[in-house]
Amino acid sequence: MNSCVYEEESLYRAEARMDAKTVRFLYSHRCKEVRAQLVEQLKCLDQQCELRVQLLQDLQDFFRKKAEIEVDYSRNLEKLAERFLTKTRSTKDHLLKKEHSILSPVNCWNLLLLQVKRESRDHATLSDLYLNNIIPRFAQISEDSGRLFKKSKEVGVQLQEDLMKVLNELYTVMKTYHMYNTDSINAESKLKDAEKQEEKQMGRSGRQDDRQTPRSPDTLTSIKTDEKPVRRSSVKKIEKMKEKRQAKYTENKLKAIKARNEYLLALEATNSCVFKYYIHDLSDIIDCCDLGYHASLQRALRTYLSAEQNVETSKHSGLETLEGAAESLEANGDKQKLMETYNNVFCPPARFDFQSHMGDTMGVMCAQQPLEVELLQRCQQLQSRLSTLKIENEEVKKTMEATLSTIQDMVTVEDYDVSECFHHSNSMESVKSTFSESYLSKPSLAKRRANQQETEQFYFTKLKEFLEGRNLITKLEAKHDLIDKTLEESQKTDCCLSSGRRNSAVRKQESDEAIPLMVKSCIRFISRHGLQHEGIFRVSGSQVEVNDIKNAFERGEDPLAGDQNDHDMDSIAGVLKLYFRGLDHALFPKEVFHDLISCVSMESLHERAVHIKKVLQSLPSKTLIIMRYLFAFLNHLSQYSEENMMDPYNLAICFGPTLMSVPEGNDQVSCQAHVNELIKTIIIHHNTIFPGLQDLQGPIYTIPGSGDDCCDSPHCEPPLVEEPAPDTVSVRHNSEDVPVALTV
Structure with a gap:
């Protein structure tokens, strides 16, 4: 029985020793795996650094080659533009140069050449930016990345060494724990052996007492006296051995417990260090490798994008100018400019006078x-x-x-849309012109x-x-x-003489009228026949007919009188614009230019109208009467914008430069946009801006067909003109739902 127990305990101690060796072996194997993983981490970072350097080098090579292409393209564009500009400069006739500079086709040609020169400068600037800005940025990023990676790698190696040191310390603590635990087990085994020996000794003494026969008291006393010293010596020896082994076991057990505690503490600390390294330290090391890389690369690419976008903006601006010139291609305008440039060539010669013969002075029929x-x-x-x-x-x-x-x-x-030819841009297909299937190849x-x-x-x-x-x-x-x-x-010689005097008086009276005859007659004609005429005031009329009508008015005649509608509507509109354009001073004086323009910044249209009304109060009454009459007509005309395509803004574009000139020293483009917005506001809110008949006596514009189109002040004679009634009616609303009050 005792031998079996002893054998089991020996086997248990042997298995414990075998488990300790296995654990230490497995631990060493795991440490080797961790070390190999740490080495692979550094290799991976090295590979990323190499790829990064190679990418930056490829970017530098790409932009260096692109810079060469851009500068070659710039030089070719410059040569192309200079070739044709030289031909233009070589023209000897100064007047011909002047004439060419104002004709719309030549203006388009000049703008096209200027656009080519602009593109040449832009692409040269683009090449310079590539070479002196973007490529150095990539080189600097490459240098910075290499330096930061080297320092980050040094930090990573140090962290890995510290991690391996922690693992080694854990291994040492684990071995100490195993050693003390083994000593504790051995001491426990020896203590158990002593306890077994004590039990064995006590068992022998009991059996001997039981086997002995009954004896006399004297005999028993003698026997006890003889055996007592022997038993006490053996028992004391076993008890002393047991006490020593008990003390040894207690000591070893305490050491084993302390070692186990230290091992558990080291184990927790090691796991925390490993977790920290893999979760936090590695991320921080990678961040150090990437420090500033993405931001610097983004700045470099944004520099490229800014350069390209500015080139596109510049090109778009030039193309918009060229598009405006193409939209301004107009035969009538060029004809007028040509005739004005060579006025001495195209102006009619002096009338041939009657040449008397042999004293015949009768020069009439x-x-x-x-x-x-x-x-x-x-x-x-x-x-x-x-x-x-x-x-x-x-x-x-x-x-x-x-x-x-x-x-x-x-x-x-309209065969100029070639957008289908550029569909390959989105699909990355090979460049293939589809123009062979377009209009010109059918x-x-x-x-x-x-x-x-x-x-x-x-x-x-x-x-x-x-x-x-x-x-x-x-x-x-x-x-x-x-x-x-x-x-x-x-x-009727006498009648003709009196009629001549009467016509002269009528002309003088008309010259003193508040509304000039040319303005009143043109507006009356357009109001009767041209409210629905598409493009009124925007499309140029016949210059010959414009001159004929204008000359008739200057002679005191009214070529538009009556109800005949055999005149070109665009020519009538041109005569009206020509009158205001030919005034010595624009209808809106320059003295109030800045005061009027300042209202454009106001968001409320009502506030604008009040401000404009306040500024215009300082103008002469005759000017206000003409303005009131004209803008009431323009407002009425805008009511038919669905038919004539002329809303208040389009009318403002046509009349803005005519009615209000931009003073010198101001930006013509931006100021003209403000002028157009101002004229648009006046067209829409003319009733608010201009005073009525109660405050300003004079003609007002009326709806065609309601009577005479110009109603004079109440002092005129009733048979000639009906006196305007105070009632007003609202006609069709304009695009901003502002009712237009017209007197009937």
């Missing part, structure tokens, strides 16, 4: 008998001939205009060109026929008018 009957008959013949010619020529004119419209449709076809091009040339030939045939007919009509009308005038003078 004679209508005395018997010539009067002949002249009357000839006048009737001319009248009949003119009626026929005018009808024929009007038919030719209509055919010519229809043909011209067809030609304009042919040459204004098989019907030759047919269209032939049709266009045939239509042009027909147009010129009709144009020639129309011009010849108009020349003949002009000659016959001149003869007819002179004969008719001669016959009238011969019959």
Whole structure:
């Protein structure tokens, strides 16, 4: 029994020793794995650093090559622009240069060359930024990254050494714990052996007492006396050994417990250090490697983006200017500029005067008998001939205009959108021009060109026929008018004289009127016939007709009187704008320019109107009357913006430069935008800004068809003009729902 227990305890101690060796072996193996992992961490960081340096080097090489491409492109653009600018500068005729500088096609050409030069400068600047700004940034980032990585690696190596030191310390503490625990187990085993020996000794003594037979008291006493010293000596020896082993066990047990506590503390500290290293220290080391890298790279790339965006902005600005010039391509405007530039070439020569012969001083036609009957008959013949010619020529004119419209449709076809050619930009496909499938490559091009040339030939045939007919009509009308005038003078000499005096008085009276005849008549004509005319005041009319109408007004006539609608509406609008443009001083004086412009910054339209009204109070009454009349008409015109496409803002763009000039020394572009906004406000809120009849006596604009379009002050005679009633009606609202009050 005792031998079996002893064998089990020995086996247990042997297994404990084997487990301790296994644990230490496994611990050593795990430490080796951790050390290998730490080495791989440094290799991984080295690899990241190499990739980073290689990336930065590739970026430098890329931008260096791109800089070469940009500078080559810049030089080629510069050569291209200079080649054609040199041809322009070589023009000898100074007047021709001046004429070229103001014609809209040449203006487009000059702007195109300037845009090319601008692009050349921009791309040269782009190349310089690549070489002297962006590439040095990448080089500096590479240098900084290498230096920071080296220092970060040193910190990482130190942390790894500290971690391995902690693991080694844990191993030492664990071995100490195992050693003391083994000693405790051995001491416990020896103590158990002593206890077993004591139990064995006590068991023997008991059995001997039981086996002995009954003896006499004297005999028993003698035996006890003989055996007592022997038993006491053996028991004391066992007890002393047990006490020594008990003390040894207690001592070793205490050491084992302390060692175990130290091992558990070291184990917790080691696990915390390992966790801290992997969760925090490694992250901090990587952060140190990346210190400033991403921010610096972002700054470098943003520098590139800023450069490219500024190039795009500059190009976009130039293209917008060129687009504005393309929108301003206008044949009538160029014709007018050409005629003004070469005024001495295109202006009509002086009238041919009557050259008397041999003392004949009679410079007028004679209508005395018997010539009067002949002249009357000839006048009737001319009248009949003119009626026929005018009808024929009007038919030719209509055919010519229809043909011209067809030609304009042919040459204004919108085939300029090539956005489909750039669809490869989004899909990264190979660059492939799709222009081969566009308008100019269609098989019907030759047919269209032939049709266009045939239509042009027909147009010129009709144009020639129309011009010849108009020349003949002009000659016959001149003869007819002179004969008719001669016959009238011969019959009513006195009446003609009095009529001349009366016409002179009428002209003088009109010159003293608050609303000039030219303004009143043009507005009346447009109000009656042109409220729905698309592009009114925006589309230029015939310069010839504009001059004819203007000259008629200057002679004191009213070519727009009556209800005839045979005039070109755009030409009538051009006459009205020409009147205000030709004033010696703009309708809005320069003295109030800044006071008026200051209201544009006000967000409230009502506050603007009140401010404008306050500023305009200082102007003369006649100026205010004209303004009131004009802006009431413009407001009425804007009510038909759905048909005529002229809302208050579009009208302001047309009349802003005409009515209010920007003083010298101010930014023309920004100030003109403010002027247009101001004119728009006045058009919308004219009723608030200008005083009514109670405060300012004078003509007011009225709705066409409600009576005379110009109502004078109450002092005028009732038979001529109806006195305006105080009632007002609201007509169609404008785009900002502001009612326009018109007197009826």
